[in-house]
Amino acid sequence: MRLGGEAIRRAFLDMRSRYGPQSWWPAETRLEVLVGAVLTQGTRWRNVELAISRLRAADVMSLDGLMALPLDCLAELIRPSGYFNVKARRLANLCKFIQQRNGEAGLEALDTPALRRALLSVNGIGPETADDILLYAFERPVFVVDNYTRRLFRRLGWIVGDEPYDDLRGAVELAVGGDTALFNELHALVVFHGKHVCRPNPRCQGCCLASRCPGRGDGRNSLSSGRT
DNA sequence: ACCCAGGGTCATA
DNA sequence: TATGACCATGGG
Numbered sequence: 001m002r003l004g005g006e007a008i009r010r011a012f013l014d015m016r017s018r019y020g021p022q023s024w025w026p027a028e029t030r031l032e033v034l035v036g037a038v039l040t041q042g043t044r045w046r047n048v049e050l051a052i053s054r055l056r057a058a059d060v061m062s063l064d065g066l067m068a069l070p071l072d073c074l075a076e077l078i079r080p081s082g083y084f085n086v087k088a089r090r091l092a093n094l095c096k097f098i099q100q101r102n103g104e105a106g107l108e109a110l111d112t113p114a115l116r117r118a119l120l121s122v123n124g125i126g127p128e129t130a131d132d133i134l135l136y137a138f139e140r141p142v143f144v145v146d147n148y149t150r151r152l153f154r155r156l157g158w159i160v161g162d163e164p165y166d167d168l169r170g171a172v173e174l175a176v177g178g179d180t181a182l183f184n185e186l187h188a189l190v191v192f193h194g195k196h197v198c199r200p201n202p203r204c205q206g207c208c209l210a211s212r213c214p215g216r217g218d219g220r221n222s223l224s225s226g227r228t
Numbered sequence: 229a230c231c232c233a234g235g236g237t238c239a240t241a
Numbered sequence: 242t243a244t245g246a247c248c249a250t251g252g253g
Contacts, residue, residue: 047252195234210238
Protein backbone atom coordinates (compact mmCIF):
# COMPACT_ATOMS: atom_id res chain seq x y z
CA MET A 1 0.00 0.00 0.00
CA ARG A 2 1.47 3.30 -1.12
CA LEU A 3 -0.70 6.18 0.03
CA GLY A 4 1.11 9.49 0.16
CA GLY A 5 -0.55 12.71 1.26
CA GLU A 6 0.95 14.48 -1.71
CA ALA A 7 -0.54 12.08 -4.27
CA ILE A 8 -3.92 12.12 -2.58
CA ARG A 9 -4.04 15.90 -2.48
CA ARG A 10 -3.09 16.01 -6.15
CA ALA A 11 -5.91 13.62 -7.02
CA PHE A 12 -8.26 15.72 -4.95
CA LEU A 13 -7.31 18.97 -6.68
CA ASP A 14 -7.51 17.30 -10.08
CA MET A 15 -11.01 15.99 -9.53
CA ARG A 16 -12.20 19.20 -7.92
CA SER A 17 -11.05 21.24 -10.89
CA ARG A 18 -12.75 18.80 -13.27
CA TYR A 19 -16.02 18.21 -11.46
CA GLY A 20 -16.41 21.24 -9.19
CA PRO A 21 -17.69 21.35 -5.59
CA GLN A 22 -20.07 18.53 -4.74
CA SER A 23 -21.70 19.79 -1.53
CA TRP A 24 -22.55 16.40 -0.15
CA TRP A 25 -24.44 14.52 1.35
CA PRO A 26 -27.46 14.57 -1.01
CA ALA A 27 -30.13 14.90 1.69
CA GLU A 28 -32.46 17.56 3.03
CA THR A 29 -32.20 16.74 6.71
CA ARG A 30 -29.76 15.07 9.02
CA LEU A 31 -32.01 12.08 9.50
CA GLU A 32 -32.09 11.61 5.75
CA VAL A 33 -28.33 11.20 5.81
CA LEU A 34 -28.70 8.28 8.21
CA VAL A 35 -31.55 6.76 6.24
CA GLY A 36 -29.76 7.20 2.93
CA ALA A 37 -26.57 5.66 4.31
CA VAL A 38 -28.44 2.47 5.14
CA LEU A 39 -30.59 2.38 2.02
CA THR A 40 -27.64 2.80 -0.34
CA GLN A 41 -25.95 -0.37 0.86
CA GLY A 42 -25.21 -2.41 -2.25
CA THR A 43 -27.65 -0.24 -4.20
CA ARG A 44 -27.59 2.53 -6.79
CA TRP A 45 -28.41 5.97 -5.45
CA ARG A 46 -31.22 6.34 -7.98
CA ASN A 47 -33.15 3.60 -6.22
CA VAL A 48 -32.50 5.17 -2.84
CA GLU A 49 -34.04 8.43 -4.03
CA LEU A 50 -37.21 6.60 -4.99
CA ALA A 51 -37.42 5.06 -1.54
CA ILE A 52 -36.74 8.35 0.24
CA SER A 53 -39.44 10.09 -1.81
CA ARG A 54 -41.93 7.47 -0.69
CA LEU A 55 -40.96 7.99 2.96
CA ARG A 56 -41.43 11.74 2.58
CA ALA A 57 -44.76 11.28 0.80
CA ALA A 58 -45.94 9.01 3.60
CA ASP A 59 -44.88 11.73 6.05
CA VAL A 60 -42.77 9.36 8.11
CA MET A 61 -39.37 10.90 7.54
CA SER A 62 -38.77 11.53 11.22
CA LEU A 63 -37.52 9.45 14.11
CA ASP A 64 -40.98 9.09 15.62
CA GLY A 65 -42.58 8.56 12.24
CA LEU A 66 -40.23 5.74 11.34
CA MET A 67 -40.47 4.08 14.72
CA ALA A 68 -44.25 4.15 14.72
CA LEU A 69 -44.25 2.13 11.52
CA PRO A 70 -44.73 -1.65 11.58
CA LEU A 71 -41.76 -3.41 9.99
CA ASP A 72 -43.68 -4.68 6.99
CA CYS A 73 -45.07 -1.21 6.23
CA LEU A 74 -41.62 0.28 6.42
CA ALA A 75 -40.34 -2.45 4.12
CA GLU A 76 -43.07 -1.73 1.61
CA LEU A 77 -42.26 1.99 1.56
CA ILE A 78 -38.56 1.42 0.93
CA ARG A 79 -39.14 -1.35 -1.60
CA PRO A 80 -37.46 0.48 -4.54
CA SER A 81 -34.13 0.51 -2.70
CA GLY A 82 -33.90 -3.27 -2.78
CA TYR A 83 -33.16 -5.69 0.09
CA PHE A 84 -36.18 -4.02 1.62
CA ASN A 85 -36.85 -6.55 4.38
CA VAL A 86 -33.27 -6.45 5.58
CA LYS A 87 -33.08 -2.69 5.36
CA ALA A 88 -36.36 -2.16 7.19
CA ARG A 89 -34.89 -4.08 10.11
CA ARG A 90 -31.66 -2.09 9.89
CA LEU A 91 -33.47 1.25 9.86
CA ALA A 92 -35.49 0.19 12.87
CA ASN A 93 -32.32 -0.87 14.68
CA LEU A 94 -30.74 2.50 13.93
CA CYS A 95 -33.77 4.47 15.11
CA LYS A 96 -33.96 2.47 18.31
CA PHE A 97 -30.25 3.08 18.86
CA ILE A 98 -30.62 6.84 18.47
CA GLN A 99 -33.53 7.00 20.84
CA GLN A 100 -31.77 4.90 23.46
CA ARG A 101 -28.82 7.28 23.28
CA ASN A 102 -31.03 10.27 24.00
CA GLY A 103 -31.11 11.47 20.41
CA GLU A 104 -28.44 13.06 18.29
CA ALA A 105 -27.44 15.44 21.07
CA GLY A 106 -26.41 12.51 23.24
CA LEU A 107 -24.31 11.07 20.44
CA GLU A 108 -22.61 14.40 19.76
CA ALA A 109 -20.98 14.13 23.17
CA LEU A 110 -18.96 11.05 22.19
CA ASP A 111 -15.55 11.40 20.65
CA THR A 112 -15.09 10.00 17.16
CA PRO A 113 -13.69 6.54 18.03
CA ALA A 114 -16.38 6.03 20.65
CA LEU A 115 -19.11 7.16 18.28
CA ARG A 116 -17.82 4.81 15.60
CA ARG A 117 -17.80 1.87 18.02
CA ALA A 118 -21.32 2.75 19.10
CA LEU A 119 -22.58 2.90 15.51
CA LEU A 120 -20.85 -0.37 14.63
CA SER A 121 -22.62 -2.07 17.52
CA VAL A 122 -25.91 -1.62 15.69
CA ASN A 123 -26.79 -4.67 13.61
CA GLY A 124 -26.79 -3.60 9.99
CA ILE A 125 -24.32 -0.74 10.39
CA GLY A 126 -20.94 -1.77 8.99
CA PRO A 127 -17.75 0.24 8.57
CA GLU A 128 -18.75 2.22 5.50
CA THR A 129 -22.23 3.07 6.71
CA ALA A 130 -20.81 4.11 10.07
CA ASP A 131 -18.26 6.38 8.42
CA ASP A 132 -20.84 7.91 6.09
CA ILE A 133 -22.78 8.84 9.20
CA LEU A 134 -19.71 10.04 11.09
CA LEU A 135 -18.59 12.29 8.24
CA TYR A 136 -21.82 13.56 6.74
CA ALA A 137 -24.18 13.63 9.73
CA PHE A 138 -21.76 14.37 12.56
CA GLU A 139 -19.08 16.19 10.59
CA ARG A 140 -16.25 14.14 12.04
CA PRO A 141 -12.92 14.03 10.14
CA VAL A 142 -13.21 10.54 8.73
CA PHE A 143 -12.24 9.06 5.38
CA VAL A 144 -14.95 6.87 3.86
CA VAL A 145 -13.80 3.79 1.97
CA ASP A 146 -16.20 2.36 -0.58
CA ASN A 147 -15.94 0.30 -3.75
CA TYR A 148 -15.37 3.42 -5.87
CA THR A 149 -12.46 4.31 -3.62
CA ARG A 150 -10.92 0.86 -3.89
CA ARG A 151 -11.28 0.81 -7.69
CA LEU A 152 -9.79 4.26 -8.11
CA PHE A 153 -6.89 3.68 -5.73
CA ARG A 154 -6.16 0.32 -7.33
CA ARG A 155 -6.11 1.75 -10.84
CA LEU A 156 -3.79 4.47 -9.65
CA GLY A 157 -1.45 1.79 -8.36
CA TRP A 158 -1.74 2.87 -4.73
CA ILE A 159 -3.23 -0.30 -3.30
CA VAL A 160 -3.82 -3.92 -4.22
CA GLY A 161 -7.49 -3.64 -3.43
CA ASP A 162 -8.11 -6.24 -0.76
CA GLU A 163 -6.67 -4.29 2.16
CA PRO A 164 -8.80 -4.30 5.31
CA TYR A 165 -11.20 -1.38 5.60
CA ASP A 166 -9.59 0.22 8.62
CA ASP A 167 -6.10 -0.06 7.15
CA LEU A 168 -7.18 2.05 4.17
CA ARG A 169 -9.12 4.53 6.23
CA GLY A 170 -6.29 4.91 8.73
CA ALA A 171 -3.65 5.32 6.05
CA VAL A 172 -5.54 8.07 4.25
CA GLU A 173 -6.41 9.88 7.46
CA LEU A 174 -2.77 9.76 8.50
CA ALA A 175 -1.63 10.97 5.08
CA VAL A 176 -3.88 14.01 4.71
CA GLY A 177 -4.64 15.01 8.28
CA GLY A 178 -7.92 15.65 10.07
CA ASP A 179 -9.77 18.09 7.86
CA THR A 180 -13.49 17.31 7.80
CA ALA A 181 -14.18 19.57 4.82
CA LEU A 182 -11.47 17.84 2.81
CA PHE A 183 -12.75 14.34 3.59
CA ASN A 184 -16.26 15.46 2.75
CA GLU A 185 -15.30 16.76 -0.71
CA LEU A 186 -12.81 13.98 -1.37
CA HIS A 187 -15.25 11.13 -0.92
CA ALA A 188 -17.93 12.96 -2.86
CA LEU A 189 -15.53 13.52 -5.76
CA VAL A 190 -14.41 9.89 -5.76
CA VAL A 191 -18.04 8.80 -6.04
CA PHE A 192 -18.83 11.38 -8.71
CA HIS A 193 -15.84 10.27 -10.72
CA GLY A 194 -16.76 6.62 -10.32
CA LYS A 195 -20.33 6.87 -11.42
CA HIS A 196 -20.44 9.81 -13.83
CA VAL A 197 -17.05 9.59 -15.50
CA CYS A 198 -15.61 6.12 -15.20
CA ARG A 199 -18.61 3.85 -15.35
CA PRO A 200 -20.46 5.44 -18.30
CA ASN A 201 -17.32 5.79 -20.41
CA PRO A 202 -17.11 2.77 -22.72
CA ARG A 203 -13.41 3.36 -23.23
CA CYS A 204 -12.65 3.45 -19.56
CA GLN A 205 -11.05 0.26 -18.35
CA GLY A 206 -11.54 0.81 -14.68
CA CYS A 207 -10.55 4.38 -14.04
CA CYS A 208 -10.12 7.26 -16.47
CA LEU A 209 -7.82 9.08 -14.08
CA ALA A 210 -5.18 6.37 -14.44
CA SER A 211 -2.56 7.20 -17.04
CA ARG A 212 -2.89 3.85 -18.82
CA CYS A 213 -6.64 4.07 -19.23
CA PRO A 214 -7.56 4.79 -22.87
CA GLY A 215 -10.76 6.48 -21.77
CA ARG A 216 -9.19 9.29 -19.79
CA GLY A 217 -10.11 12.83 -20.74
CA ASP A 218 -8.04 15.65 -22.19
CA GLY A 219 -4.26 15.83 -21.85
CA ARG A 220 -4.37 18.17 -18.87
CA ASN A 221 -4.40 15.45 -16.27
CA SER A 222 -2.25 16.25 -13.29
CA LEU A 223 -2.72 12.73 -11.98
CA SER A 224 -1.09 11.04 -14.92
CA SER A 225 1.29 13.77 -16.02
CA GLY A 226 2.61 14.16 -12.52
CA ARG A 227 4.01 10.68 -12.18
CA THR A 228 5.59 10.23 -15.63
C1' DA B 229 -32.03 -11.53 -21.03
C1' DC B 230 -28.13 -10.33 -18.42
C1' DC B 231 -25.39 -7.40 -15.38
C1' DC B 232 -24.57 -4.84 -11.50
C1' DA B 233 -24.96 -1.09 -8.06
C1' DG B 234 -22.14 4.44 -2.81
C1' DG B 235 -22.71 -3.21 2.00
C1' DG B 236 -23.49 -6.21 5.78
C1' DT B 237 -24.59 -10.49 8.15
C1' DC B 238 -24.58 -15.17 8.90
C1' DA B 239 -23.25 -20.05 8.36
C1' DT B 240 -19.65 -22.95 7.47
C1' DA B 241 -14.65 -24.91 7.44
C1' DT C 242 -10.00 -15.63 9.45
C1' DA C 243 -11.71 -16.49 5.21
C1' DT C 244 -14.82 -17.55 1.84
C1' DG C 245 -19.65 -17.95 0.01
C1' DA C 246 -24.76 -17.47 0.13
C1' DC C 247 -28.02 -14.32 0.72
C1' DC C 248 -30.73 -10.16 0.59
C1' DA C 249 -33.97 -7.53 -4.27
C1' DT C 250 -34.98 -3.48 -7.02
C1' DG C 251 -34.54 -0.67 -11.27
C1' DG C 252 -31.83 0.90 -15.19
C1' DG C 253 -28.32 0.03 -18.83
